[in-house]
Amino acid sequence: MNQIAYQYFGGVDLMSIEGVSDRTVIALISELGPEGFKKFPTYKHFTSWLRLAPNNKISGGKKLSRRVGRGINKLKTALRRAANVLGNLKDSHLGQFFRRISYSKGRVAAITATARKLAVIIWKMVVEKVPYNPPNPYEFRDKKRARLLKEMRNKINKLNVSPMELGLNISNLE
Numbered sequence: 001m002n003q004i005a006y007q008y009f010g011g012v013d014l015m016s017i018e019g020v021s022d023r024t025v026i027a028l029i030s031e032l033g034p035e036g037f038k039k040f041p042t043y044k045h046f047t048s049w050l051r052l053a054p055n056n057k058i059s060g061g062k063k064l065s066r067r068v069g070r071g072i073n074k075l076k077t078a079l080r081r082a083a084n085v086l087g088n089l090k091d092s093h094l095g096q097f098f099r100r101i102s103y104s105k106g107r108v109a110a111i112t113a114t115a116r117k118l119a120v121i122i123w124k125m126v127v128e129k130v131p132y133n134p135p136n137p138y139e140f141r142d143k144k145r146a147r148l149l150k151e152m153r154n155k156i157n158k159l160n161v162s163p164m165e166l167g168l169n170i171s172n173l174e
Contacts, residue, residue: 012125016132019086027078043123050076052116083114093134
């Protein structure tokens, strides 16, 4: 199935995305086909067509609703199933995204948000021919550590205290 999908979508390996199975690829083939993606100028149009994008109802500058629109098609169901599978994976970038959303908004909202993220990844892979490269798991930790060190340096400078007075090693803060 992987080779068929690879040839069908012009050299794009959709099975490299964690959580995407042959059922998801079959749903893509049956609902859209390789030329169906060209109907959508951006991934936002694609997610809106799938009814996975929030429907922002605003009247008089006031938000009335942000719910995802109702509507069912086979591709949306397949992406939601793949997102549900991602919720059970331990060491994956999309699984961490799922758990982060699930913790704050609940599992149902996390399934929808992760399905939308999958749809965006798939659209970019097929239309823009961008390979799926999940971020390095340590990249986030390194950025967070650098940000915290910068904040610490700023606070020390603001208080006009030398790191030696605090008993800190100067080489760790630079």
